Amino acid sequence: MLSTKTLFGESMQLDEKYHLESKLVLFPGNVLDFLVDIPDESIKLVVTSPPYNIGKVYENRVGIEEYLELQKELISQLYRVLAPDGSICWQVGNFVDKGEIYPLDIFYYPIFKSLGMKLRNRIVWYFGHGLHARKRFSGRYETLLWFTKTDDYTFNLDDVRIPSKYPGKRHYKGAKKGQLSGNPKGKNPSDIWRLMTEEWESGLWEIPNVKSNHPEKTIHPAQFPIELAERCVLAMSNPGDWVLDPYAGVGSTLIAAMKHDRKAMGCEKEQKYVDIARQRVQQYASGTLKTRPLGKRVYQPTGREKIARYPEEWKTERLLDSNPNWLKDGDGDLHESEH
Numbered sequence: 001m002l003s004t005k006t007l008f009g010e011s012m013q014l015d016e017k018y019h020l021e022s023k024l025v026l027f028p029g030n031v032l033d034f035l036v037d038i039p040d041e042s043i044k045l046v047v048t049s050p051p052y053n054i055g056k057v058y059e060n061r062v063g064i065e066e067y068l069e070l071q072k073e074l075i076s077q078l079y080r081v082l083a084p085d086g087s088i089c090w091q092v093g094n095f096v097d098k099g100e101i102y103p104l105d106i107f108y109y110p111i112f113k114s115l116g117m118k119l120r121n122r123i124v125w126y127f128g129h130g131l132h133a134r135k136r137f138s139g140r141y142e143t144l145l146w147f148t149k150t151d152d153y154t155f156n157l158d159d160v161r162i163p164s165k166y167p168g169k170r171h172y173k174g175a176k177k178g179q180l181s182g183n184p185k186g187k188n189p190s191d192i193w194r195l196m197t198e199e200w201e202s203g204l205w206e207i208p209n210v211k212s213n214h215p216e217k218t219i220h221p222a223q224f225p226i227e228l229a230e231r232c233v234l235a236m237s238n239p240g241d242w243v244l245d246p247y248a249g250v251g252s253t254l255i256a257a258m259k260h261d262r263k264a265m266g267c268e269k270e271q272k273y274v275d276i277a278r279q280r281v282q283q284y285a286s287g288t289l290k291t292r293p294l295g296k297r298v299y300q301p302t303g304r305e306k307i308a309r310y311p312e313e314w315k316t317e318r319l320l321d322s323n324p325n326w327l328k329d330g331d332g333d334l335h336e337s338e339h
């Protein structure tokens with residue numbers, strides 16, 4: 001067992017198995033074996049990214065029907081442990097077979113719906129980088145389905161508001177003319193989340209003065225940013241509630257929950273990820289884990305970086321002919337027009 005020092009300001013331990021006094025649990029093993037010990041209706045929030053069945057090192061790829069059958073069994077267990085005012089946040093991308101894509105959220109929707117759950121948002125997690133497709137448009141987003149068990153659910157919008165673009169905007173007519181029209185706590189972050197994006201992938205790392213690595217990245221091939229889980233934790237649970245990640249990977253959801261004084265439990269079958277998750281939890285507790293602060297602005301190239309300029313070899317008349325909206329500036333550098 002690991003001893004960690006901060007959760008609710010107390011000395012805490014990371015348990016391998018759930019028991020009634022637990023506050024932090026990481027089970028090394030299969031998720032269905034873990035869930036049998038979890039009491040009914042005890043969990044306020046599930047945040048997870050399941051295996052996509054796309055042949056990552058930690059999965060045995062099977063047909064999509066067989067994959068979904070296995071997931072159905074798990075989701076019915078998650079439903080059992082979920083509190084009546086609880087939520088499930090299910091983050092997925094595409095399953096790809098012979099070049100054909102199967103957006104997994106479409107396949108998961110009927111499973112949740114058959115349990116009587118209600119979809120509150122289909123959140124688009126947009127990121128600016130990734131693999132470049134050749135026979136279809138490059139994929140640049142994944143989705144997060146937010147389902148609630150009932151109509152009476154926790155949603156703390158004020159805890160996840162983001163700065164308004166025009167906080168000084170006022171009503172220009174009607175009874176409220178002249179009064180500020182926004183909310184001093186900021187605006188609703190909407191259902192398109194542009195978190196960490198450019199900083200995650202390695203492509204931009206060569207830009208001078210930009211850190212050469214996202215502070216959170218580990219060897220896990222499908223890790224999500226703590227920030228993504230953090231927004232769910234803040235919005236859909238309260239301090240002291242249980243947050244569960246059945247596919248915990250390197251512990252991103254657990255850390256998001258710890259950061260905001262929630263109890264956290266997770267399960268992970270690969271020992272190497274369990275080891276990293278334990279190490280990260282311990283680093284978080286001792287204040288040495290590097291994380292990207294929630295709400296930090298995404299890095300935007302200014303256009304002046306060498307890597308953002310058009311290379312000499314590409315500045316041909318042909319390029320200009322085929323891209324009439326691309327401008328040529330005084331230095332001979334090409335920039336994409338804004339409109």
Ligand SMILES: C[S@@+](CC[C@H](N)C(=O)[O-])C[C@H]1O[C@@H](n2cnc3c(N)ncnc32)[C@H](O)[C@@H]1O
Nearest residue numbers: 030031058222223224247248249250252268269
């Ligand atoms: C998409 S990754 C989740 C990554 C995680 N969100 C993070 O940020 O680290 C899915 C994880 O589920 C684990 N996994 C797959 N099947 C499992 C099972 N039956 N029981 C427990 N863990 C499983 C995989 O080893 C993998 O680490």
